[in-house]
Amino acid sequence: MNSSTKKKTLFIGGIKSGKSLNAQNYIVKNSTQKPIYLATTEFIDKEMQERIDAHKLSRSDSFETIEEPLHLYEAVAKSEKAVLVECVSMWINNMLYHGFGLLEIESEMQMVLELDREIVFVLNDVGSGVISQNRLAREFVDISGRLSQLIASKCDEVYHTIAGISVRIK
Numbered sequence: 001m002n003s004s005t006k007k008k009t010l011f012i013g014g015i016k017s018g019k020s021l022n023a024q025n026y027i028v029k030n031s032t033q034k035p036i037y038l039a040t041t042e043f044i045d046k047e048m049q050e051r052i053d054a055h056k057l058s059r060s061d062s063f064e065t066i067e068e069p070l071h072l073y074e075a076v077a078k079s080e081k082a083v084l085v086e087c088v089s090m091w092i093n094n095m096l097y098h099g100f101g102l103l104e105i106e107s108e109m110q111m112v113l114e115l116d117r118e119i120v121f122v123l124n125d126v127g128s129g130v131i132s133q134n135r136l137a138r139e140f141v142d143i144s145g146r147l148s149q150l151i152a153s154k155c156d157e158v159y160h161t162i163a164g165i166s167v168r169i170k
Contacts, residue, residue, distance in 0.1 A: 008113065009120045010151050013161030020086060020122050022159065022166040027084045027120045028062050035082040037063035038075055040091040069094040073111045082118035088151065089124040092143055096136065102143055109147055113154040121151055125160070 009026065013019040027035045063084070068075040072091060076083050085091070088109075095105050112119070126144050152158045158170035 006116050006118055007157070008118070008151075008155045009157045009159070010123060010148075010155045011120065011159045011161055011166060012123045012125045012148060012152070013166075014128075015124055017125075017161045018164030019159075019161035019166065022161055022164070023084060023086070023120050023122045024062070026159075026166075027082055031082040031118070033081050034062065034064055035084055036079045037065045038072070038083050038085045039065055039067045040069050040072070040085065040087060040094065042069045042090075042094055070098060070100075071108075073108055073115075076112050076115055076117055076119060079117070082120070084120045085112075085122065087122040087124065088147060089122075089126070089144060092140060092147065096140060096143070102139075102146070105143055106146065106150065109150060113151065121155070123148055123151065 009023075011019040011023040011026070024037075064081070066075055066079075069091065072085065076085070092105060095108075124144070125148070126141050127148070129141070132138050132141070152170065155170065157168060159166040160169050161167075
């Protein structure tokens with residue numbers, strides 16, 4: 001990614017589809033400097049810590065890591081380097097957990113998308129499941145679906161990942 005294009009890219013796929021690794025490889029390959037890994041996951045329990053540790057291992061020293069579970073705009077706006085937002089789904093989860101609603105979540109993401117920055121987004125595709133009986137789960141799926149459409153509409157490239165294979169769909 002050269003500094004004149006400020007391209008935005010989305011990697012979307014199911015949980016454990018390989019989208020994160022492919023997004024990492026993509027941004028490292030296309031960046032002229034060491035990119036920023038914007039980690040959004042909050043430590044919740046031992047199992048989540050194990051997932052966080054595995055992600056840290058997979059990115060080794062290829063990234064400069066910034067941990068920010070809520071304030072994406074501030075974190076991305078500070079950097080002149082390419083930024084990997086890993087992951088939008090966990091960020092949505094955090095925002096809901098901390099009491100933010102759809103309008104605040106959409107507004108924050110819209111501000112991020114308007115930044116003149118090279119950004120790669122990672123997002124779980126949750127739109128192929130059944131409608132949950134749990135109100136919070138339905139709210140998460142609805143917001144995730146709306147944000148996936150918003151992000152994809154503003155991205156130059158969109159990759160759908162299944163079984164570790166990312167296919168460009170836009």
